[in-house]
């Protein structure tokens with residue numbers, strides 16, 4: 001699934017076009033405590049986490065719970081959203097990474113087709129993208145924090161996000 005399709009699919013879920021059972025497949029802000037809290041506590045709030053996020057990646061869905069859009073920027077794990085949440089949905093004690101697996105689609109990636117490109121490597125502050133023989137980038141799942149900063153840098157939308 002291409003990146004645009006994935007986010008289209010996520011967006012449609014957030015418009016309520018999915019069953020409550022499947023809500024856990026939404027890309028949530030980090031530091032989240034328990035999925036059920038998004039459905040119970042966020043309704044009391046005016047979306048403070050989205051207001052304080054300097055990267056503007058937190059959006060508020062029609063059910064008033066937050067989700068992430070990584071199409072333009074990524075998460076710096078700055079703690080601000082957790083610090084702003086007064087309802088225990090996001091907490092500093094639950095400093096966990098974004099619930100996503102980031103991978104490179106080799107059939108779309110220019111480098112895997114022998115066209116030199118390092119666009120995704122530069123924004124990765126975690127040094128999670130290794131180039132084998134200069135042309136074969138691979139994301140190291142152990143190092144990747146799912147921050148998403150590489151996504152918008154890829155000129156051919158080869159970086160894919162899967163909610164885990």
Ligand code: SF4
Pocket residue numbers: 038041042043045046047048049050064065066084085086087088089090
């Ligand atoms: S600040 Fe907390 S309660 Fe408010 S929308 Fe964000 S996660 Fe929900």
Ligand code: SF4
Pocket residue numbers: 029030052053054055056057058074075076077078079080081082
């Ligand atoms: S940790 Fe910071 S950058 Fe990441 S979603 Fe929260 S407020 Fe935004």
Ligand code: SF4
Pocket residue numbers: 102123124125126127128129139143144145146147148149150151
């Ligand atoms: S999502 Fe992973 S590979 Fe991409 S910039 Fe962040 S840490 Fe690096």
